[in-house]
Amino acid sequence: MLTLLFLACLVGDLLLRYWLARRQIRHVLAHRDTVPAAFADRVGLHSHQRAADYTVARCQLAMIERIVEAAVLLGLTLLGGLQALDLALGRLIESELWRQMALVGVVLALLGTVGLVFSAWRTFRLEARFGFNRMTPRLFVTDALKMLAVTLVLGAPLLAAILWIMESAGTDWAWWAWGVWVGFNLLVLWLYPSFIAPLFNRFTPLDDPELAQRIHALAKRCHFGLSGLFVMDGSRRSAHGNAYFTGFGRHRRIVFFDTLLARLNTDEVEAVLAHELGHFAHRHILRRIVISFAAAGVLLHLLAWLSTQLWFYTGLGVVPQLGRPNDGLALVLFMLALPVLTFWSTPIASLLSRRDEFQADRYAVRQCGAAPLSSALVKLYDDNAATLTPDPIHSAWYDSHPPAPVRIAHLRDA
16 A cells, blocks of 8 residues: 555656746746746846746756655665665675664665765756856865765764664664754754854855944844854855854844845845744744654654555565664655655745745834835846746745745835
């Protein structure tokens, strides 16, 4: 029964993604040669056509990537790849903990390699084709090695702890594992701004007294305590621009991409930041963290039950080893199957995210007015080659941010 459900969800996943991608491509190409009236005075036809071509290329690559991922998934599960790997590692490694860690590690390495290949193609072919890539092959490899090191340093102890808890904590292991998971994520939130992010980018204090004064005044109005304003060298890797805040408590900092500061004026930068602070004021970030922690607790308890059910293993193409712990195997199967089974909840998450974006926009309008934010968003849409004419159904399913026409219309009404 699980096998049929898994196959049905996987095939449905692929067919739905293909249908949505085709809708998006057809809709974008149908409007390629006409700039929407609301943007005609601010976006040129050439930029609009470039955005359409970029959107189509991204959709096509995303579908190829998903087909390859589905093939790897089938190879690991129903076609016996994971079974063969588990038996081979069982013969090579005596320590049960190391055997299970190796199983999880090899699967993650395989999936990571597939993702890295497509990331390289996306960076050096697709992004370069549209003038966005500034990454060198050397920097790409260096980033990948740094990411691997961070994953090993932080992820290996977490994995070892979870597997040890699954083996040793009895029937209530999910609660202990959940506590470790929450603690780990809070640790990463604390480490990221000061220790992890600087491994990949250079952060320098904002050297613009007028902008800094405006931002400090804005942060004070928004009751947002911050420890510093920084500029990140995003231009080393991409022409895309952004701004964000990170950290928590007294360690919160605001970070601007240098590409963003080069494109927007002071009023526009302040408006973009006011939008980000709107997420803080409405507790969107805190709510998402709480929801993610709650979801992790539910999923760990579900895994705790599934790991004791023989049909869970056999339904996904694996026979657990007798007389040996199969916690690593259960963890891998759960990790592989979960995205296929939960893809159908994507439009709900997208809807909630868009609602938050509208709230943050309204907050920014109250702080800085609608015109600067509208002007900044149009520039960002133009610079990032974001299509102004997305397919409504594709957008409703995937987009975490409102489509450009809808968002700008809301700001115009404001």
